[in-house]
Amino acid sequence: MTVVLHDLLPADLRRSWVVDGTCPDLDLYSLFRARQITDLHRTAILDAKGKLCYTALDRKVRCLATALRDLGIRPGDVVGVQLPNGRHAVIADLALAALGAVALPFPVGRGSLEAECLLRRAEAVAVIAAVEHRGNHHAADLRTLAPALPSLRHVIAAGPGNTPEGTIPLSELLRSDPSGFVPARPDPDSAVRILVSSGSEAEPKMVAYSHNALAGGRGNFLASLIPDRTPPRCLFLVPLASAFGSNGTGVALARHGGTLILLDHFTPEAALDAVREHQPTHILGVPTMVRMMLDRLDGTGEKLPAPTALILGGSALDETTAEHAASAFGCPVVNLYGSADGVNCHTGLGSATPDADSQGVVAGRPDPRVADIRITDTETHEQLPDGGIGEIVARGPMTPMCYVGSPELDARYRTPDGWVRTGDLGFLDGDGILHIVGRLKDVVIRGGANISPAEVERELATHPFVCDVVCIGIPDAVMGERLAACVVSRAADSLTLEVLCEHLTERGLERRKHPERLLVVDELPLTPAGKPDRAALRVRMTEISRPGATKEVPLGQAS
Template identity: 65%
Template sequence: MTPPSRTPSAALFHDLVPEALRRGWAAEGHCPDLDLYALFRAHRIAAPHATAVIDAAGEVSYAELDDRARCLAAGLAAHGVRPGDVVGVALPNGRDAVTADLALAALGAVVLPFPVGRGRREARSLLGRSGARAVIALAGHRGAEPARELAALAAVPGELPELRTVVAAGPGPAPALCLSLAELLHTDATAFTPARPGPDTAARILVSSGSEAEPKMVAYSHNALAGGRGNGLASLLRPGTPPRCLFLVPLASAFGSAGTAVTLARHGGTLVLLDRFTPGAALDALRAHRPTHVLGVPTMVRMMLDRLADEPAPPAAPTALILGGAALDAATREEARRAFGCAVVNLYGSADGVNCHGDLDECAAAEGIPDAGPGIVVGRPDPGVCDIRIAPLPGGNSPTAGAACGEAGEILARGPMTPLCYVGAPELNMRYRTAGGWVRTGDLGMLDATGALRVIGRLKDIVIRGGANISPAEVEGQLASHPDVREVLCVGVPDPLMGERLAACVVPRPGRAPELAGLCAHLDARGLERRKHPEHVLLVTDGLPLTPAGKPDRAALRARAAAAVQAEQVRAG
């Protein structure tokens, strides 16, 4: 049987940024202009015995990790994986996930990582829409058999027509129709020669848990990852000290793209990895491995703060906590700064192509200083990462005609980290990219008089109550300072009269039970106009639900709040 022809990678990964701009950023030194495996290999040669990965199984040196990656690359090549092929990877944080990243970079293939826990339907969608030729997945996970299920799908005509190879990871023999990752890791790689893909060609597809019916896939080049995203971490490093990064988020998430490509390949540091987050395991890792940087989402740090309250002493202070994925309120930021004794970085970024935060000095200078301005200050845009413009609302078709200083509008970004394009979705390229390659973030923000970016909220999350717009992020920022509130998200719930009303989903502090009247009195005292006050409160005592990428799941909360309000109305008659 003759295999189907492959989709040309040039067609799948069309760069929407003008080539002259890409080359200009490289010439200015914003990008290393090398592929990811070549960058990693240089660190392996310079310091072969340095620790690359620390996971549940122990430590792995740069030389050991490189040997594993070359063996896997040779094994995958023997089974038909070629430069430009898309290969899915659904593995937990650990050496196998990092090995897969490097092996695929060495092959010149394009890695499509997605967090373990994505459902079968979503995995099928991602692999099918990307034209993936192979996938590496767990043999078993929480009662499911992901590798076997994907192999069975690939065997059904028309289901995943491009998928030819399924690799199963985990103990025991590989399921039927699957290759064994353990066996591939023992391939003889003596004759293997790494590919040398162009630095502006596709290296990785980031999966965005956005508002589309299916997750968005965003293609990034070697330069955009090691250069643009790498520069974002560079501003948070102490001179002469390689980063030692504890990742609390999945490496397969967009936030996790700062793992293999940035921490290892760009900066020659060490990855400290937990295969599963718990607050206790995270604090144990801080004590045992003394990371310089901890990367997570605010919810994770709040859970760690609650756990610290029951422990005799905090761990040794890292250089910084880097928190993204959701808005970081001032109360949590100050509490974390005191508890961990380090700078707390409010990272604004997304898979779609934007990143902004303060450097270590700016973050330290801002600690404890109250801010009465709109939204949340996230720092000044770094041209080595991306420039930011504010497009007036409505419209904003021309980024060169930006909003005036202090005027709110849609945040647009373009720079060395800008992705190539959306994958398999030309309609998203039309919707979210401009003719000059700017990324439309869908976020509402403004540049203040100091040049700092203030993020006000998501345009799509705006709640329209009786024709008036309410930004949930603005209300959340004020409610987070209430002494009874540990965490809060605000969502709109349907209402027959007003269209929508605002509901506050509150995780209370231990032993507290905040009520609507008290929360609204707090907002009055903070000066928030009453039309923006929540009209319903949902106490979430089991913690906010999270997506597989570790972000708060607004859709799940919206459904839960709507059901609670409806039940309350039924009881009231």
């Protein structure tokens, strides 16, 4: 049985974006093939194995597509992909698109319980996974899960090492004869990829995207940051398997004919080496990653090759980080507001850094060729006038089809006419600029009073000794929750809670919003998707806050 993926957008609206040229109306593999024919020997991928040109990549894609077809993979089938950044991940993306199948990528490092949940709900018929990556043995783990997944017929093992028993070596499939392969040419408005959202649900949300939504809507986002239309050289610091990383194969490569510069694991040292050696035009990452890179550059005086843009998303970008990054990288810093659920807005190339704003994070002017944005009342859902703070809703060419296997999420987060309810709070000013204020759910409730962690993070980030910060709520028997700040410090001496709270007072933040716990860490832990791992920080902070708990904190210090 194949999972049903229906489109919640009106069909005539979806087709109108094809008629006016907003979406290309071609499937991803056809777009890639057109790029390959145009420039046979352009470099498609730079990874740990070296260079791979478009023609060599296309042959590998056809080999894998042939082999997957022979295994019984059919149009509409969902295939999981758990691979690190590298050529195998891109080959899998394009081969599945060429078959008319649907890729379900999720980052390496995610545990077997989450993988089982994703594959079961998506009714995946196969999964391609790494034999080993940084101590994880995903292929073997997924093979163990197979008996509990009635739809799963094949586990394909990629990479060096001994192929686990019961799995199929990817290397064997890549030796298939591609000469007789004929691409499926699926409907461009049919599903091609499922994005996994790391949102606030108990289980990860899965969101189905069509070829047009990915290459068209999301492709228009990247097009707005390529001023001369030259094929970009994109350094992806985030996993290609993440929602942010979905701008890799289908957008930078297939839509824009660019080059993907890929690291199989992010470290600030490896990222800086890639900037020096490969001179990317666009660097895509989260603010925490860039702060780590800036820390390594601090005091060196090194001048890096200047890209066209540094594109930062996934978490809030503060003014201090933006200014330091613009100086170090010598280019505009683009603040990207976006999510797997179907919203995108950014600050563009017009200035070196995003404008500061005391009322919230400035997210830029919405682009209707990507996603139109409105603000609605959180209770009545009526559209609000400019300046009114409410829930951000989005609809446009990048809008996904539906949530996968979750009709309750469709009912909760999609309106009858297809708008996506983001759960984010914001407003549009008189100039049509979007400002992000916080989240409907992301609040700490202390003694009945609501505190926005995002607001406190913004103010703490202005302290000269704060390199990076995440604020979280931790359970408390008396107040219900208390606010804790997890901070990476620039200071030689440890920061104290008193010093930070004095700074917040000077910034005008009322006392009830001040953090009551402090954890000082060397670096913020990251999730497999590359975002700050709030859950890990919450567990650690909760442990050390228990009565009688040890005050020895391996990650740093607690106050």
